[in-house]
Amino acid sequence: TQLLEQSPQFLSIQEGENLTVYCNSSSVFSSLQWYRQEPGEGPVLLVTVVTGGEVKKLKRLTFQFGDARKDSSLHITAAQTGDTGLYLCAALNTDKLIFGTGTRLQVFP
């Protein structure tokens, strides 16, 4: 079973701080996705990265796909309380999404 390990599992920070979430695997993926899930809601797709070494920016969020396409990172600059939620990386395996173990982020005012 291909496993996507995320770290840290939990993160609690204050508004204005920067943070990085990691998603690692021993498998190579053709693409990797990042989702954010707010309490009581379904996951919402943030970005898909496809090319090894690719960097994508979404406002204060920066996503990077590792050169070997086995890992990815999500960096948030100047976190806001609205960034609070569960962050999930996910990869396609034979047309099915395999989700990472998740990182629960809490941003305090």
Next chain:
Amino acid sequence: DAMVIQNPRYQVTQFGKPVTLSCSQTLNHNVMYWYQQKSSQAPKLLFHYYDKDFNNEADTPDNFQSRRPNTSFCFLDIRSPGLGDAAMYLCATSRFRGGEQFFGPGTRLTVL
């Protein structure tokens, strides 16, 4: 707005009492998925339909069944819910297999 709708948002049932969760979509997507998500864990795929073709995950218990009467609707039936089946159940759709998945808001199931 095109979307994925799940009803009800909260469902309470008794141990062993059958329950049905509903999902509908206005996206006209070919693929519909059901996931189970327990507290602070990642969603776990139970099964999916590609059009009318049903695909069960190997480790999905027999207690879980699904029906897709038409493109727009998909149901999750839990025949005899146990305490361990209490979870958030997420429905998702995609235009094609391997395509971007759009998730509904989920149904939180409580088993008493």
